[in-house]
Amino acid sequence: MVHEFGTATTAPPSSILIEHLSPELDCGRYPVKREVGDVLRVEADIFKEGHDRIAAVVRYRRWDDSEWLEADMHHVDNDRWAGSFLLPENTRYCYTVQAFSDVFRTWREGLEKKAAAGQDVGSELQEGLEIVAEAMERADEDDRLLFQRTIQAVGEAASQGIAVRLMLGDELDAAMRRHRSRAGAAIYVPELSVVVDRVGARYAAWYELFPRSAGRIPGQSGTFADAAARLPAIKAMGFDVIYFPPIHPIGRINRKGKNNSLVAGPDDPGSPYAIGNETGGHDAVEPSLGTLDDFRVFVEAARSVGMDVALDFAIQCAPDHPWVKDHPDWFYVRPDGTIKYAENPPKKYEDIYPINFETADWRNLWQELKRIVLFWIDQGVTIFRVDNPHTKPTVFWEWLIAEVQQVHPETIFLSEAFTRPKVMKALAKAGFTQSYTYFTWRNFKRELTEYLIELTQSEMAEYFRGNFFTSTPDILPVILQEGGRPAFKMRIALAATLSSVYGMYSGYELCEATPVPGKEEYLNSEKYEYKVWDWDRPGNIVDFVTAINRMRREHPALHEYDNLRFYPADDDNVVCYGKATADHSDIVVGVVNLDPFQPHEATIHLPVEDFGINSDEQYRATDLLTGETFIWTGGAQHLRLDPHEEPARFFSLQRWARVDYAEPCF
């Protein structure tokens, strides 16, 4: 209750208040996220008692650099101040705000008013000279000379009017600004931080592939070499990341058979999520896929076409994982000494042993998990899709990701947590670069709009990047089961444009949609068997996916995440939205019919004046999928969308190029 200000009889505590700094997450407990090249805008309420002029700066530094840099802040309105700085590197920056009384400006303002009112300002001029003299010790040689000359000239001035004009000079003001006293400065506590990821954290198209399904011989495992042979086609579709489910040896004990059956046949390969057998664990490769060297060759092949490789990180073990023998204390043990399999009572998962993160040997466990991540980074993996992170302690992920990114800041971690909203948010705050979302189940206009506004316009945009998957090996949504090809086109168009980072699970381009009856699961899922695909299967949407990804690549507005805005469309089946670059040089508007069965028409209402287009001015709307050009006027436009033709239309808006002869032209 009692304040302690120390015992030194120096200056009193600063009387400047700095409040409600933004961006700030949970009182500085977690960093916010940005990407290389972004400018971080920092705002705060800053004020002090009385009428003194104040000044403020944003202070920032690389986390591993002790030297602070500064950016000036300016008053916005109602005691709110703002300043910003560039984030040039893939690292973490610390930032805070410092504010102090601007003694010279306060004095200058008083002098101006008194002089204008014709008052005698002899005493004020003396004070001003003292302020200038005090700044001398901080000044560089040029400014020191200016100060000296000013002091001398004021002393010799023929009249008070001349002295006042000298002291109000712009040059003096600028120099005094450069050497302001920081006495009585306040500094915001705590120091905040921003994780600056590479641009791929925000803008990328992922392609998910089981390498064992990349082969051509039925009943036999595809290999890394088969997967490499698929790369040109995947790249041609426009994907940037190739993501593999686990590639490690698969357990033999209690192995699952086709369609998740309890008993595996002798040739069933098992689920790759049952990790580990006598040939190795998380740092080994399933022999039927190839060798570790083969994997490295695959990584090199991906790199050569400009793609990143993402690997699954699933912290769980088959009963025959080496850890079970070497570290039985890392598992849950029954009173009779046997190890517990995973369960969600009364369901049992007998092919999986979960890890006990509360083991007394937790330090070694954590270090081993970190070693595994670094091991795969050494093999060229730059992205980890983490399986079920919400069943492991968030504090562990916070530690792991920070440790890894400290040496490999380029590493991206995607959280595969489909669980309660606050748990998903906590994982993102704790460090996950990207997160799976509820997008997969948001089908209709109101639920899509509400969810996307939360993701991109609320505080979540500071730390949670939603990676939109249209389907996953675990989820075949009802809309795809029922809606057929129009639904496949519509959903990938949404995923690829609502978010700047999205993913497609292989087979999607073939409109694969046969479910386990009554469930959101694929029948004959490749999670449990070898598959061979006809990648040119009739009815495929390869061309559509290619066109969507080309459109994304060509339009910088679609590279951004939090620039999404929804616009009115007067039909409940039609959603209209847009993204624009900050300077409005690129504006893309999407109009999507969410009903895969019936055509719908709607009048959309675009905020053209926000785009710098007058409401009575003609502008060009280019259909980015068909190439057609339209000349539109005003925000209200009427469109018809037939899901069997084009369920989604995207328009690039441009002001009509005009030659204006108001200026003489030679």
Place this chain on the structure above:
Amino acid sequence: MVHEFGTATTAPPSSILIEHLSPELDCGRYPVKREVGDVLRVEADIFKEGHDRIAAVVRYRRWDDSEWLEADMHHVDNDRWAGSFLLPENTRYCYTVQAFSDVFRTWREGLEKKAAAGQDVGSELQEGLEIVAEAMERADEDDRLLFQRTIQAVGEAASQGIAVRLMLGDELDAAMRRHRSRAGAAIYVPELSVVVDRVGARYAAWYELFPRSAGRIPGQSGTFADAAARLPAIKAMGFDVIYFPPIHPIGRINRKGKNNSLVAGPDDPGSPYAIGNETGGHDAVEPSLGTLDDFRVFVEAARSVGMDVALDFAIQCAPDHPWVKDHPDWFYVRPDGTIKYAENPPKKYEDIYPINFETADWRNLWQELKRIVLFWIDQGVTIFRVDNPHTKPTVFWEWLIAEVQQVHPETIFLSEAFTRPKVMKALAKAGFTQSYTYFTWRNFKRELTEYLIELTQSEMAEYFRGNFFTSTPDILPVILQEGGRPAFKMRIALAATLSSVYGMYSGYELCEATPVPGKEEYLNSEKYEYKVWDWDRPGNIVDFVTAINRMRREHPALHEYDNLRFYPADDDNVVCYGKATADHSDIVVGVVNLDPFQPHEATIHLPVEDFGINSDEQYRATDLLTGETFIWTGGAQHLRLDPHEEPARFFSLQRWARVDYAEPCF
């Protein structure tokens, strides 16, 4: 960037997250405020990975007591938990939240499901017995006996079914709950605090009086004795607090004359805000009012009629204040060594020296100011109305108020800051018990509604108690200048019911409204001269004020601050609102015509079902000013308000008392 968890190989860091605790102000930087007898409801997001059951408690203690008490929290929804505890004393409490895994409940739930599915649970029963045995060491004798008996009975059970029933027993569950393990518990950081003020901080009617205007002889100062003679009449009007502007010796140098003129006549008493002369400073009494003993007699007289005495605390000095001689370094000094008077360039206030809070001698200055507050507390003053606190450092007030309330928690500080919104809020957060508001200038429906919703329904309600003054010696609002008697009735009705704490400046009951032309100031203000009032002046509203205060006293709903709700009224001149106690035993609805010139009619729409009244049910509405009774049905009621009769009507709503013979009656 790297996390440090210490080197002991003990348990891993807690994996439970506690976030977004409420109430919490500015990350725990400031305490929230409540009043004696309130229940503090604490909420937080609490969750951990996986499916374990968790439990949570609010921990709390008096700030000066090291022993923590606990209140259980319960899950509300979506990982939000809540718990509450009573605030019985006028002091400060600390609180936080602790959460931990509920091992027994987690185990119990699994057992229930497995047993219901007919699975063998032999291993589970063994685990359960181990959990019970572990709890033994924390148990009291009775529960230890219960645990021992249960373990024995389960061991001897004739069947697994019997053992399961024994382990699922309610008595065992309750006992295990009493002795839960806190291993792996998480505790919320930082520790938060709540200032519990006396009820008078929230509910009081203030009466402001210049004691020198309480006399009966023109041109001569009234005295404390004259003021004491006024007390019965003021108390009879229903006021709880009598507040005096400064009572200290008034400076002679540069003393202001009538109507703030620059030159005082020989008999002009000067402004009481120009404090200090050769007879003393802030701890002295202006001799024309009486002696310090006379003041103490006045305080005793106020106490005897149940009133608190509030004194002004204006930290500024007349040029002849003793500090000017004794502590010249507490003031701003010009280059020529003279002391600066107050100014707001180009305006000059030559009768006032402001204090330099950045003096090197600030520790002695702060101590002296604290000494003065404690001095007046020793004379029986319990409330300080602080003049212009926003021209002194907020950090000083934070220190002063905490220091004083640590020994005198009953002391109330009212912030007289009419300035920018964030500065006013910062002073309240820093410790001021109550604050002046913009109410005085909020006349029309939309601005009144918006402002009151911010005060009572936003985060401000946690720390900012608006004390609504209808006018002050510095402010005669235009609505009162123009609106006459109807405006005086309307504005005091609003002040007294929109806020639970309000103030009236003497003369208001006489409808005194003569302005300095074109200004919001009183002509011939008693700030600069002796006045004698006819307290029974024709046209006075003493009876109306008395009725309003009686209504306030009789209705507990009006003693609360943040229970204000606005209801629709379909005329822009008519505002409708209500206050209810939490149990709806008292419901008061106000309907006020904001136009003091013309009658208006409106249909109001009351949310009767929120009050526990069916929409088709008759209920009683008693007009609290006229005593009339109405029988109403439904929320829509049509009313006419003539400002020249009753500009404001207040209704107490009650369900119709009914005798129900559905139950047999003998």
